[in-house]
Amino acid sequence: MWRRVISLSSLISSSKSTLSNQAAVRLKVWESLTTEAKGGIASWVKTPFITFVLGGPGSGKGTQCEKIVETFGFTHLSAGDLLRREIASNSKDGTMILKTIIEGKIVPSEVTVKLIKREMESSDNVKFLIDGFPRSEENRVSFEQIIGAEPNIVLYFDCPEKEMIERVLSRNQGRVDDNINTIKKRLEVFEALSLPVINYYSNKGKLHKINAVGTVDEIFEQVHPIFDMCKVSFLVTILI
Ligand SMILES: Nc1ncnc2c1ncn2[C@@H]1O[C@H](COP(=O)(O)OP(=O)(O)OP(=O)(O)O)[C@@H](O)[C@H]1O
Numbered sequence: 173m174w175r176r177v178i179s180l181s182s183l184i185s186s187s188k189s190t191l192s193n194q195a196a197v198r199l200k201v202w203e204s205l206t207t208e209a210k211g212g213i214a215s216w217v218k219t220p221f222i223t224f225v226l227g228g229p230g231s232g233k234g235t236q237c238e239k240i241v242e243t244f245g246f247t248h249l250s251a252g253d254l255l256r257r258e259i260a261s262n263s264k265d266g267t268m269i270l271k272t273i274i275e276g277k278i279v280p281s282e283v284t285v286k287l288i289k290r291e292m293e294s295s296d297n298v299k300f301l302i303d304g305f306p307r308s309e310e311n312r313v314s315f316e317q318i319i320g321a322e323p324n325i326v327l328y329f330d331c332p333e334k335e336m337i338e339r340v341l342s343r344n345q346g347r348v349d350d351n352i353n354t355i356k357k358r359l360e361v362f363e364a365l366s367l368p369v370i371n372y373y374s375n376k377g378k379l380h381k382i383n384a385v386g387t388v389d390e391i392f393e394q395v396h397p398i399f400d401m402c403k404v405s406f407l408v409t410i411l412i
């Protein structure tokens with residue numbers, strides 16, 4: 173959808189629209205950013221607003237994404253969930269994906285990016301939370317090349333290893349990788365391949381580091397103001 177739509181900024185600045193029309197459109201955009209998950213005026217925006225959500229296994233990415241979706245109307249795309257869906261649908265890559273997940277390794281980027289692309293293109297939303305991606309420099313570069321976009325912001329849920337292990341081991345969702353052997357491998361992969369990506373976005377000034385220890389609500393109190401700020405900068409981007 174976001175590839176096909178017209179630019180809102182050109183619509184607003186069009187010589188035919190009166191000042192009161194422009195004010196009304198601005199108001200509607202503002203409302204749509206907080207209340208509409210799909211469609212509406214937000215769907216006229218040409219470029220998507222992309223948030224990457226990073227953190228080690230069990231750091232609480234998925235849990236916080238649910239709250240961001242409820243409050244700010246984003247579409248949540250969990251790379252891990254998309255890969256698990258491929259396994260469940262018996263796709264041609266399913267066996268390879270399952271083996272990679274059990275080993276705690278990273279699935280080849282073109283496979284994961286293709287799944288993310290398909291979801292983005294079939295969505296009416298323009299605001300995406302991409303959870304658990306990019307996990308490596310290869311993931312990051314592949315997304316930029318295939319999707320042709322960079323994230324607007326990156327969230328990093330910083331959590332001590334001991335806490336992450338405890339959370340994953342008591343998650344109880346039947347995941348094949350929630351066992352101590354795979355968790356150790358995932359933690360190694362996180363340190364070796366994912367931390368460099370986090371440093372990359374820190375150097376670019378896009379990283380928001382969140383202390384992921386505390387209750388779910390306490391953590392969301394750190395997340396909330398980040399998206400309040402983004403609403404303003406997103407509006408400025410599309411309206412100027
Ligand atoms: N702040 C918190 N305090 C205690 N437990 C939490 C907190 N946030 C999430 N959890 C629990 O920890 C487990 C892992 O959380 P979640 O699935 O959100 O992590 P994740 O970062 O998405 O992990 P993964 O990368 O493995 O998918 C879940 O059982 C969740 O209910």
Ligand SMILES: Nc1ccn([C@@H]2O[C@H](COP(=O)(O)O)[C@@H](O)[C@H]2O)c(=O)n1
Pocket residue numbers: 229250251252253255272273274276277278279280284303304305306307311349358
């Ligand atoms: N970009 C990604 C994301 C995930 N994987 C694989 O899926 C596993 C589970 O991911 P979660 O985000 O749900 O924890 C992960 O350990 C990887 O094996 C991936 O390859 N690439």
Ligand SMILES: [Mg+2]
Pocket residue numbers: 233234250252304
């Ligand atoms: Mg998750």
